[in-house]
Amino acid sequence: MEKPLNYAPIEWRGNKVRLLDQTKLPGEEVYFETDDYREVAAAIRELKVRGAPAIGIAGAYGVAVGALKIDVTSPEEFRAKLGEVIDTIARTRPTARNLFGALEYLQKAAQSGRTVIQIKNNLVAAAMFIHEEEAEATRKLSEYGAELLKDGDTILTHCNTGPLATTGYGTALGVIIRAHRQGKKVKIIADETRPLLQGARLTAWEAQKAGIPVTLITDSMAGYLMSRGEINCVITGADRIAANGDTANKIGTYTLAVLAKENKVPFYIAAPTTTIDRGIATGAQIPIEQRSPAEVTHVQGVPTAPAGVAVYNPAFDVTPHRYIAAIITEKGIIRKPYTQGIKQALTVA
Amino acid sequence: MEKPLNYAPIEWRGNKVRLLDQTKLPGEEVYFETDDYREVAAAIRELKVRGAPAIGIAGAYGVAVGALKIDVTSPEEFRAKLGEVIDTIARTRPTARNLFGALEYLQKAAQSGRTVIQIKNNLVAAAMFIHEEEAEATRKLSEYGAELLKDGDTILTHCNTGPLATTGYGTALGVIIRAHRQGKKVKIIADETRPLLQGARLTAWEAQKAGIPVTLITDSMAGYLMSRGEINCVITGADRIAANGDTANKIGTYTLAVLAKENKVPFYIAAPTTTIDRGIATGAQIPIEQRSPAEVTHVQGVPTAPAGVAVYNPAFDVTPHRYIAAIITEKGIIRKPYTQGIKQALTVA
Numbered sequence: 001m002e003k004p005l006n007y008a009p010i011e012w013r014g015n016k017v018r019l020l021d022q023t024k025l026p027g028e029e030v031y032f033e034t035d036d037y038r039e040v041a042a043a044i045r046e047l048k049v050r051g052a053p054a055i056g057i058a059g060a061y062g063v064a065v066g067a068l069k070i071d072v073t074s075p076e077e078f079r080a081k082l083g084e085v086i087d088t089i090a091r092t093r094p095t096a097r098n099l100f101g102a103l104e105y106l107q108k109a110a111q112s113g114r115t116v117i118q119i120k121n122n123l124v125a126a127a128m129f130i131h132e133e134e135a136e137a138t139r140k141l142s143e144y145g146a147e148l149l150k151d152g153d154t155i156l157t158h159c160n161t162g163p164l165a166t167t168g169y170g171t172a173l174g175v176i177i178r179a180h181r182q183g184k185k186v187k188i189i190a191d192e193t194r195p196l197l198q199g200a201r202l203t204a205w206e207a208q209k210a211g212i213p214v215t216l217i218t219d220s221m222a223g224y225l226m227s228r229g230e231i232n233c234v235i236t237g238a239d240r241i242a243a244n245g246d247t248a249n250k251i252g253t254y255t256l257a258v259l260a261k262e263n264k265v266p267f268y269i270a271a272p273t274t275t276i277d278r279g280i281a282t283g284a285q286i287p288i289e290q291r292s293p294a295e296v297t298h299v300q301g302v303p304t305a306p307a308g309v310a311v312y313n314p315a316f317d318v319t320p321h322r323y324i325a326a327i328i329t330e331k332g333i334i335r336k337p338y339t340q341g342i343k344q345a346l347t348v349a
Numbered sequence: 350m351e352k353p354l355n356y357a358p359i360e361w362r363g364n365k366v367r368l369l370d371q372t373k374l375p376g377e378e379v380y381f382e383t384d385d386y387r388e389v390a391a392a393i394r395e396l397k398v399r400g401a402p403a404i405g406i407a408g409a410y411g412v413a414v415g416a417l418k419i420d421v422t423s424p425e426e427f428r429a430k431l432g433e434v435i436d437t438i439a440r441t442r443p444t445a446r447n448l449f450g451a452l453e454y455l456q457k458a459a460q461s462g463r464t465v466i467q468i469k470n471n472l473v474a475a476a477m478f479i480h481e482e483e484a485e486a487t488r489k490l491s492e493y494g495a496e497l498l499k500d501g502d503t504i505l506t507h508c509n510t511g512p513l514a515t516t517g518y519g520t521a522l523g524v525i526i527r528a529h530r531q532g533k534k535v536k537i538i539a540d541e542t543r544p545l546l547q548g549a550r551l552t553a554w555e556a557q558k559a560g561i562p563v564t565l566i567t568d569s570m571a572g573y574l575m576s577r578g579e580i581n582c583v584i585t586g587a588d589r590i591a592a593n594g595d596t597a598n599k600i601g602t603y604t605l606a607v608l609a610k611e612n613k614v615p616f617y618i619a620a621p622t623t624t625i626d627r628g629i630a631t632g633a634q635i636p637i638e639q640r641s642p643a644e645v646t647h648v649q650g651v652p653t654a655p656a657g658v659a660v661y662n663p664a665f666d667v668t669p670h671r672y673i674a675a676i677i678t679e680k681g682i683i684r685k686p687y688t689q690g691i692k693q694a695l696t697v698a
Binding site: 193197201213216220221223251259262296312 | 667
């Protein structure tokens with residue numbers, strides 16, 4: 001597997017999974033290994049591993065380590081206990097489609113196999129397959145996406161969508177990394193992405209690692225830069241894409257899409273097709289995770305607001321498909337009308 | 350003078366000025382007195398006192414304390430030394446119009462008076478007059494603005510525009526406080542306003558002091574709330590308004606105006622006419638202050654980004670007049686076309 005960078009956010013190591021604790025970045029690069037699925041669930045909930053594809057991969061390995069520790073000999077008993085493991089992993093974060101797609105895939109893998117040993121082997125193989133497929137998807141989609149970027153472009157991106165979020169090239173950031181490696185002189189404007197600062201902490205760090213010029217701004221500055229003509233395009237990732245192209249992504253994405261429309265700047269989504277949920281018709285049906293008020297009233301543990309203030313903290317928002325110039329996937333670039341384009345992309349082998 | 354709240358951000362005390370150190374809020378309510386104009390200049394530069402009208406008032410008192418300490422007997426010598434004091438105060442922050450208007454007023458006040466004592470008395474009286482006028486303007490404009498708010502409205506506001514920013518009622522927040530005191534059940538959505546968190550630290554604190562329900566969000570959440578129909582109108586203050594109505598205000602204001610337009614939510618500016626600069630034709634000519642990168646790479650002193658990352662940190666942006674539904678002033682509510690309305694408002698006694 002081609003490794004674009006010298007860090008591995010998720011690795012399968014024998015009977016354990018090794019995760020890079022993203023909450024400690026950029027200050028410290030700390031890895032931890034575990035064979036306890038509850039620890040994997042906690043790592044997902046606490047955003048030690050985050051990014052829709054990475055949540056899917058880590059969740060799959062979480063099920064794998066959980067499965068390996070189930071100490072029964074009857075396949076029926078095994079499958080019952082496996083259900084508890086899968087439920088625990090499923091209850092971590094509600095929005096990212098990739099997690100639920102991965103868990104469905106593992107459920108199916110657990111159906112074949114006549115012995116517990118065989119089923120365990122199937123599950124580990126399935127988790128590794130999910131990992132490889134997600135990483136490979138970002139390598140392909142980054143190639144398609146790079147065609148949209150021109151030499152000299154300044155690209156605004158939101159949250160973090162690099163190798164940390166996907167284990168491969170990345171989605172939105174992967175497209176930029178690919179263009180950079182093709183020799184195009186591209187520059188990144190990274191917005192910090194409050195409340196959890198994935199842009200400041202992770203995207204700035206990954207851009208530096210990849211050797212791409214990056215300028216950090218607060219979320220409130222993106223509009224001003226667009227109004228001054230200093231942004232050539234906006235690319236973000238996605239946590240779930242509805243059948244009509246409506247896209248849930250990190251809170252603040254909708255705002256960037258509106259600003260891009262107003263300033264005639266193309267706004268792109270980059271995501272593997274595993275992020276698409278054809279089971280839901282429009283963005284209105286995508287569950288939006290509400291997170292702890294402390295994320296808004298504190299920054300890195302330091303209080304920034306008076307005690308007792310009420311808080312609203314949705315982790316995602318929904319960008320209606322009409323704002324999206326194209327959806328960049330590993331099956332190619334999907335354009336309007338999205339219902340048709342998405343259907344086509346998902347039925348191509 | 351009617352005091353709407355139990356704190357006084359700026360007070361003249363004999364030969365000294367007392368300031369509430371706003372950088373310590375909401376954690377601590379710390380006041381400090383000084384008779385040194387360089388300390389007043391530093392307080393403005395370091396945002397211990399901020400908000401366009403408050404900068405004007407503090408700057409005026411800074412000149413007053415500086416003048417009182419000039420130890421010469423010839424009016425000519427006095428005026429020369431006063432020039433140095435005024436220059437120091439003028440070099441603190443470039444965007445807020447009120448500061449320069451106040452300094453011009455004091456320059457004029459220093460022209461009359463045959464003795465140094467008389468000139469000093471004139472300057473102290475002029476500074477107190479500026480203070481009273483700015484506070485009185487917010488009392489009047491808040492009454493005009495409150496007419497735009499209905500019972501049950503949820504109002505989004507940005508940065509801080511309450512008594513802390515003006516010493517009176519406040520501008521945008523003053524309008525909301527006035528509506529609340531009229532018995533209208535209004536609610537505030539305060540965005541935190543990175544990088545310096547005036548929304549989280551100061552607006553949330555002032556709303557609590559005024560007894561108005563307030564919900565804190567990050568800057569990136571305002572669009573999502575508007576798209577869900579949860580905001581009835583947006584009101585912000587202003588740092589400088591051009592002759593055509595283009596308005597410079599805290600970075601992020603332009604973004605809120607675009608989001609409001611897209612979601613058919615009225616977007617209002619509230620400011621005393623001292624914020625209007627008829628000397629400049631459009632927003633393109635308003636000088637925009639660039640502040641330290643550390644404000645973006647750190648939050649309350651805690652680093653949030655990798656070392657060495659490039660930063661862009663404009664303190665303000667410009668909202669073109671076409672996005673503004675009305676400008677609320679102490680002379681009444683100005684509507685489009687603004688060039689005419691502004692001219693009219695400034696020529697009315």
